[in-house]
Amino acid sequence: MKKEIKFNQEYDDIKIVELPLPEHIFLPANRKNNKNLEVGDKINKFDEVVPGLIFPVTGEIREFLKMYVDGVETDVIKIAPVKNGGDEDNPERNDIADKPDDNLLLRLKRSGYILESIIDSDSDIVVSAVDTDLLCSVSQQILRENRKDLNQNFELFKKIFNREKIHFAVPEHLFDMVWKLQSRGVNVFKVKPNYPNGIPEILINSAIEKNSLKSPLYLKLEEFLNICDAAVTGRPNFKKVITLTDINGMRNINVIKGTPLSHILKDSDVSSAVKVVTGGPLRGYANFDLDTPVTDITDSVYVQYEKDVIRAVNNQCINCGRCNGHCPVNLSVNLITRYSEFSLFEKCRDLGVDNCIECGLCSFYCPTGRSLVQLIRLAKSEIKNLEGEIEQ
Ligand code: SF4
Numbered sequence: 001m002k003k004e005i006k007f008n009q010e011y012d013d014i015k016i017v018e019l020p021l022p023e024h025i026f027l028p029a030n031r032k033n034n035k036n037l038e039v040g041d042k043i044n045k046f047d048e049v050v051p052g053l054i055f056p057v058t059g060e061i062r063e064f065l066k067m068y069v070d071g072v073e074t075d076v077i078k079i080a081p082v083k084n085g086g087d088e089d090n091p092e093r094n095d096i097a098d099k100p101d102d103n104l105l106l107r108l109k110r111s112g113y114i115l116e117s118i119i120d121s122d123s124d125i126v127v128s129a130v131d132t133d134l135l136c137s138v139s140q141q142i143l144r145e146n147r148k149d150l151n152q153n154f155e156l157f158k159k160i161f162n163r164e165k166i167h168f169a170v171p172e173h174l175f176d177m178v179w180k181l182q183s184r185g186v187n188v189f190k191v192k193p194n195y196p197n198g199i200p201e202i203l204i205n206s207a208i209e210k211n212s213l214k215s216p217l218y219l220k221l222e223e224f225l226n227i228c229d230a231a232v233t234g235r236p237n238f239k240k241v242i243t244l245t246d247i248n249g250m251r252n253i254n255v256i257k258g259t260p261l262s263h264i265l266k267d268s269d270v271s272s273a274v275k276v277v278t279g280g281p282l283r284g285y286a287n288f289d290l291d292t293p294v295t296d297i298t299d300s301v302y303v304q305y306e307k308d309v310i311r312a313v314n315n316q317c318i319n320c321g322r323c324n325g326h327c328p329v330n331l332s333v334n335l336i337t338r339y340s341e342f343s344l345f346e347k348c349r350d351l352g353v354d355n356c357i358e359c360g361l362c363s364f365y366c367p368t369g370r371s372l373v374q375l376i377r378l379a380k381s382e383i384k385n386l387e388g389e390i391e392q
């Protein structure tokens with residue numbers, strides 16, 4: 001029998017607070033591509049020393065290291081930003097922004113955004129202001145703060161990418177704020193702000209059903225606004241809004257990408273925290289290093305104290321079927337996870353483990369508390385390794 005819980009994601013207007021620059025930022029960058037850089041090098045904000053690697057701050061390179069970023073071991077450059085006046089824009093980039101005849105798309109490409117999937121296709125674009133996990137109000141807040149400029153941005157985007165119409169998914173409770181866009185070539189459609197409706201794959205499926213779209217492309221509202229901004233300024237936007245939930249409650253803060261979690265948590269009671277989860281309580285990862293940097297996908301930071309933590313256990317499956325019943329992509333979760341537990345990864349692949357969207361509902365509803373998402377992630381990564389070995 002299904003235990004129905006409504007995961008409501010309707011959050012109040014909680015404003016976005018700016019955090020000052022941290023002591024260090026950690027910039028993910030493949031070391032193979034930046035061998036010309038050395039410790040002690042001075043860099044300027046917006047410098048593109050290596051193609052595709054644009055520096056978010058003015059400062060000095062302190063170290064090259066490896067660390068886990070979004071759950072993957074990654075090469076990282078540690079930079080000490082120059083504070084008080086060292087964060088101004090690179091003049092050359094400003095020149096680009098000022099050129100009146102500069103083509104918008106060209107300017108956008110110079111900003112380092114990878115846009116081929118939009119440029120090289122005629123796919124419908126779905127911009128989403130629906131947050132992707134619980135305890136996250138980034139998209140809702142960005143929608144509230146930018147509602148007056150949305151029409152202008154949609155017009156700009158349509159012009160650059162040659163689209164007649166754009167689809168815009170908004171949480172039901174914020175529809176009144178943007179309904180007027182409908183008369184201006186934007187198809188605004190309401191989404192119940194209940195988890196997991198905002199997960200890209202689920203949202204896209206509902207967009208296909210509601211609006212008969214063909215192979216639509218998903219853009220988070222924050223990403224969409226950054227692209228529009230870059231087309232005007234010729235510069236990428238290195239700011240990232242995140243929702244922090246800790247002992248002081250829930251708030252939205254604006255930081256530079258690459259900011260370590262420790263900087264964000266300086267007002268939190270970290271000493272009594274048991275876990276710091278990024279990416280949301282149902283879809284996120286626990287971090288064991290507080291130097292872990294904020295990236296494009298760090299929408300939330302959730303500090304868990306003893307009372308919040310559900311301890312991972314690996315009890316035996318009792319075949320109740322709740323995991324399967326709640327899986328939004330209809331996987332045989334009980335079978336897949338048992339195969340994964342016994343390292344039978346090829347069987348997991350045959351049962352379609354790659355279709356799992358890691359929503360976490362199976363784990364949430366499992367009465368024996370099995371670590372189902374972890375077993376699924378293990379299977380996915382082992383399959384990737386196996387496929388890599390076969391290709392070599
Ligand atoms: S996390 Fe679980 S419930 Fe969610 S898609 Fe994957 S298998 Fe299904």
Ligand code: SF4
Nearest residue numbers: 317318320321323366
């Ligand atoms: S994994 Fe958990 S929810 Fe799924 S069938 Fe087994 S006991 Fe039930």
